[in-house]
Amino acid sequence: MSTYKFSVKVALSALTKQFRYIEEITRPMNPKAIEAINRRWEELPDHVKTESQTLGKVGVGCEGTHGVFPKCNFACTPCYHSKDANKVRIDGEHTIDQVTRQMEYLNSKRSPYAHAQLIGGEVTLLDPKDHARSLEIIRSFGREPMSFTHGDFDYDYLEKLVTNENGKRRFKRISFAGHFDTTMVGRRGQRKVSKEEDIDPYRKQFCDMFKMLKKEKRVKFYLAHNMTVTPQNVDQISGVMTRCKSMGFSMFSFQPAAYVGNERRWDQDYRSLDPDYIWHQIEIGIGASLPYHDFEVGDVRCNRTAWGVLVGDNWHSFIDSADKRDRKVRDFYLNNMGGIHFNAPLKLLIPRLIRLTIKHPEIIPLAIKYVIRFVNRVGGIIRIIKHGIAPKTIVMHRFMHAEDVLPAYALLKRNEMSSDLRIRETQERLLACSYAMAHPESDEIVPACVQHSLLDPTENTLLAQLLPIPSKRKLNQQTLQDA
Numbered sequence: 458m459s460t461y462k463f464s465v466k467v468a469l470s471a472l473t474k475q476f477r478y479i480e481e482i483t484r485p486m487n488p489k490a491i492e493a494i495n496r497r498w499e500e501l502p503d504h505v506k507t508e509s510q511t512l513g514k515v516g517v518g519c520e521g522t523h524g525v526f527p528k529c530n531f532a533c534t535p536c537y538h539s540k541d542a543n544k545v546r547i548d549g550e551h552t553i554d555q556v557t558r559q560m561e562y563l564n565s566k567r568s569p570y571a572h573a574q575l576i577g578g579e580v581t582l583l584d585p586k587d588h589a590r591s592l593e594i595i596r597s598f599g600r601e602p603m604s605f606t607h608g609d610f611d612y613d614y615l616e617k618l619v620t621n622e623n624g625k626r627r628f629k630r631i632s633f634a635g636h637f638d639t640t641m642v643g644r645r646g647q648r649k650v651s652k653e654e655d656i657d658p659y660r661k662q663f664c665d666m667f668k669m670l671k672k673e674k675r676v677k678f679y680l681a682h683n684m685t686v687t688p689q690n691v692d693q694i695s696g697v698m699t700r701c702k703s704m705g706f707s708m709f710s711f712q713p714a715a716y717v718g719n720e721r722r723w724d725q726d727y728r729s730l731d732p733d734y735i736w737h738q739i740e741i742g743i744g745a746s747l748p749y750h751d752f753e754v755g756d757v758r759c760n761r762t763a764w765g766v767l768v769g770d771n772w773h774s775f776i777d778s779a780d781k782r783d784r785k786v787r788d789f790y791l792n793n794m795g796g797i798h799f800n801a802p803l804k805l806l807i808p809r810l811i812r813l814t815i816k817h818p819e820i821i822p823l824a825i826k827y828v829i830r831f832v833n834r835v836g837g838i839i840r841i842i843k844h845g846i847a848p849k850t851i852v853m854h855r856f857m858h859a860e861d862v863l864p865a866y867a868l869l870k871r872n873e874m875s876s877d878l879r880i881r882e883t884q885e886r887l888l889a890c891s892y893a894m895a896h897p898e899s900d901e902i903v904p905a906c907v908q909h910s911l912l913d914p915t916e917n918t919l920l921a922q923l924l925p926i927p928s929k930r931k932l933n934q935q936t937l938q939d940a
């Protein structure tokens with residue numbers, strides 16, 4: 458073969474490879490993501506295979522870490538952590554190692570993309586560098602991280618988190634979930650309060666820190682507000698919602714308390730909490746009805762979710778359930794857009810969406826008509842310009858009681874369904890779980906309810922031996938030696 462022909466062959470082969478690579482990275486959906494989504498649909502119990510189900514259509518559910526930093530410096534009542542959690546030393550190396558193993562496992566067993574919560578005890582007890590490294594690791598495995606905190610930390614911590622040793626920006630965006638409610642004990646300047654509105658200044662301070670971070674460091678943020686609901690604060694939900702809806706949180710998540718975790722922190726009748734009543738309190742607070750069947754996330758007995766926007770003070774759901782044209786848009790999204798990685802860089806997302814449009818040209822009239830209807834429904838373009846538009850997600854997530862989860866899970870492991878109605882409901886909900894935790898060591902992914910009810914106590918006892926907290930005497934001796 459002449460040198461010329463050989464060069465042409467090499468060039469053509471390189472071109473083909475390049476073309477194949479571009480074709481692959483601009484596919485609207487990642488084949489592995491589609492595979493994982495389809496698998497999730499197959500695994501789901503029939504009762505949740507509804508037309509508005511999101512699991513197994515557009516995603517596989519959320520993920521969270523466990524056993525990575527169990528300690529917390531608050532003493533909330535209730536707390537889902539087992540009693541040994543606070544005997545485990547915060548250890549950056551352990552956190553990073555565990556986060557890596559768990560995320561690697563989730564990436565290999567589930568979708569290449571997901572949302573993962575960096576959750577344990579209190580995340581800001583971690584050194585900011587270890588916290589930042591954990592976020593980077595989670596992202597490196599295709600997960601969008603959210604750090605869980607009680608919100609009692611200073612701006613200085615955030616600055617250190619988002620910048621590297623040279624003071625350069627480390628992250629373009631971060632997500633935090635802040636826990637704020639009257640079940641909490643330990644906030645600086647406010648050890649314990651009974652009125653939710655007394656916590657508002659701290660909620661605001663939390664949002665303001667992120668607004669300052671955006672201004673000073675150009676780091677975008679997504680904030681969730683988490684509230685544990687008990688019989689004592691259930692009637693204060695509407696007030697929290699009304700006062701805080703425009704504070705800067707993009708998500709409001711309400712968790713009715715469950716009998717799980719440290720029994721010494723159980724102080725009320727949590728079984729008396731009625732999900733309909735709680736949801737209604739949220740609706741009063743937001744000033745609108747919140748249909749939760751338009752998009753379902755697993756079993757509605759676990760999760761109720763409403764997606765919409767605030768224009769000024771007024772809530773508008775993305776989908777008007779009464780309008781069949783809106784329901785058609787929802788169906789198109791659920792049935793044709795699963796597996797799209799919306800957090801991908803724009804240079805990839807745009808060509809992917811273009812290819813999706815070529816495959817489904819009907820998306821253009823569908824989207825245009827929907828946008829026109831939506832803008833009219835929220836009051837018109839002038840109103841949007843005048844008052845701004847802020848997307849919000851409202852969630853109620855009902856963890857289950859450990860005494861129900863334990864027998865339910867034991868039976869599920871034997872492929873048996875209980876004849877006891879309460880345990881059977883628990884089993885159905887576990888099978889449709891939307892919040893998973895990874896156990897690479899036993900090759901298992903478990904619902905967070907199983908993690909907290911069954912696995913946390915043993916895990917934390919072992920971790921307390923592995924990472925004991927040095928006694929004051931030992932610490933004093935160490936200080937003397939160091940001096």
Ligand code: SF4
Nearest residue numbers: 759855890891905906
């Ligand atoms: S099974 Fe438990 S962790 Fe899973 S979605 Fe239901 S309440 Fe949440």
